[in-house]
Ligand code: FES
C-alpha cells in the first residue's frame with residue numbers, strides 16, 4: 001500500500017488517503033466534536049522490552065507497585081442494584097468485597113476475615129447479603145463493615161469491636177462503573193480518569209446496562225493480550241475480512257496524560273490497503289447489506305444506509321430513540337483505554353467493555369472480561385447484571401449464546417495470535433518489540449506508564 005514516507009519529525013507521518021476525521025466530518029449525521037478532536041504526541045521509538053511479558057519479577061513488581069496503586073474497574077452498578085447486594089472483584093491476591101449500603105452509597109472492604117483470614121465471599125461472585133458471616137467460625141459483620149458478633153465472645157476479651165471492623169478501601173463510581181483502589185493514598189477517581197469524564201459528557205454510561213459478560217482465559221500475559229486490542233494495525237493480516245468495510249491504516253489514535261488513550265476506526269469505509277476506489281455498493285455488500293435487504297438510493301453512502309438501518313433495528317430492540325445519534329456513534333469502533341486494564345466503547349452497535357487481568361501468578365495467561373452494554377430505556381430499571389459465561393482458551397466466542405457470530409469470529413482470530421506471540425518473544429534474539437510511531441503509540445503509552453509505577 002502507498003504510504004507517505006517523510007523525513008519530517010517522527011510521529012508526524014500518516015497513511016495516505018482520507019483520515020478517520022475526514023471521513024467522519026463528511027457524515028450527514030454530524031458526530032460530536034469529541035470524536036474528531038485529535039490528541040497525539042510522539043513518545044519515542046526505542047524498542048519496548050519483551051521481558052516484562054514473561055518475567056516473574058516484573059509480575060511481582062506489578063503486584064506490589066502497580067495493581068494496588070491504580071483505580072480498577074471492579075463491577076457495574078447493576079451488579080449491586082439494591083442495599084446489601086455484594087460483588088467481589090479480585091486481581092492477583094487483592095480482593096475487594098463491594099457492598100451497596102442502605103443509603104444507596106457503596107463501600108468496599110478487604111475480602112478477608114479479621115479472625116483467621118478466611119475469604120468472606122468467593123472471587124468474582126455476586127450475592128445478596130443479610131450480614132457478612134464468615135463461613136469458617138461464623139464471625140459476623142453488618143453490611144456496613146461493623147463487627148456485630150463473635151461466637152464464644154467470652155474467649156476473645158482482647159477483641160475490640162471497633163478495631164475489628166472490616167478494612168475499608170477506596171471505592172467510587174463513574175458512568176455506572178464501580179472502581180476500587182487498594183491504596184491508602186488513592187487520588188480522587190475523577191482526577192485519575194483525566195479527560196474521560198469530559199470525553200463522555202455526551203455518553204452517560206450510567207444509562208446503559210450489562211447484557212452479556214464473557215470471561216475468557218487467554219494464552220498470553222495480560223499486557224500482551226490487552227495490546228492486541230489497542231491498535232488496528234493488525235487488521236490487515238489478522239482480520240482480512242474486515243478490509244472491504246472498515247478503515248484500519250487510517251485509524252485515529254489519541255493519548256491524554258498517562259492514563260487515557262483512544263482509537264477511532266471507521267466502519268462502512270474501505271481499508272486504504274485496498275487498491276482503487278471501492279464503490280459504496282460494494283462496501284454496503286461487505287457489511288452484509290444484501291442479507292439485511294439494504295440498498296443505496298441517490299446520494300446515499302454505505303455509512304449512511306448501514307447506520308440508518310441500525311438506528312431503527314437497534315432502537316426498536318432496545319426500546320430507545322436513536323434518531324439523534326450520529327453516524328459515527330452508531331457504527332464506528334471507538335475505543336477508550338484507561339490504565340491499567342479497562343476499555344470502553346461509547347458506540348451503539350459496538351458497545352463493548354474490556355478488562356484484562358493476570359490469571360493468578362501464571363505470567364503467560366490472563367483473564368479477559370468481554371462485556372456488552374445496552375442502552376436503558378428512560379424511566380425503566382435495568383435488569384440485574386448477568387453472570388459471566390466462563391470459557392477456556394480453546395473455546396470459541398461464537399459458542400456463547402447471545403454472541404454475534406461475526407464478532408465472535410474476529411475475537412477468535414485475535415486469540416489465535418496470542419499463544420504464538422508468547423512463544424515467539426521467548427525465542428527472539430531481539431530483546432524488544434519495535435512499535436509504529438503512530439498506530440502503536442497506545443501500547444508505548446501503557447508500557448511507559450507502567451514503568452512509572454514500577455519505578456516509583
Ligand atoms: S476465619 Fe473467619 S470466623 Fe474464623
Ligand SMILES: [Fe+2]
Pocket residue numbers: 228229234238239410414
Ligand atoms: Fe483484532
